[in-house]
Amino acid sequence: MSQLTKDMTIAEILKEKPGAAEVLFAAGMHCVGCPSARGETLEQAAAVHGMDADELLAGIVAAGE
Numbered sequence: 001m002s003q004l005t006k007d008m009t010i011a012e013i014l015k016e017k018p019g020a021a022e023v024l025f026a027a028g029m030h031c032v033g034c035p036s037a038r039g040e041t042l043e044q045a046a047a048v049h050g051m052d053a054d055e056l057l058a059g060i061v062a063a064g065e
Contacts, residue, residue, distance in 0.1 A: 004061055006053040010037040010045055013060065020060040027056060 004013055004020075013020050014032065021032050029049055036045070042060075046053035 004057060006043040006046070006057050007041050009039060009041055013042060017060060017063070019063045023056070023059045023063045027051060027059070029056075 004016060008016075010024070010032065014037070024030075024032055027049075029045060029051075040048075042057060043053040046056050
């Protein structure tokens with residue numbers, strides 16, 4: 001697995017770590033299946049949702065597969 005970063009798109013993160021979907025859903029980010037997930041970075045999505053991208057990424061990294 002490559003190192004996950006907040007500069008990766010949501011789709012890239014999900015491809016590397018499918019368990020990230022659960023973290024995103026729990027945070028209220030239901031964009032996992034929407035077209036924005038293909039082109040929007042985690043940092044951009046976090047900003048739109050008023051969340052801290054670093055905290056969100058830490059939760060994703062800590063999550064299971």
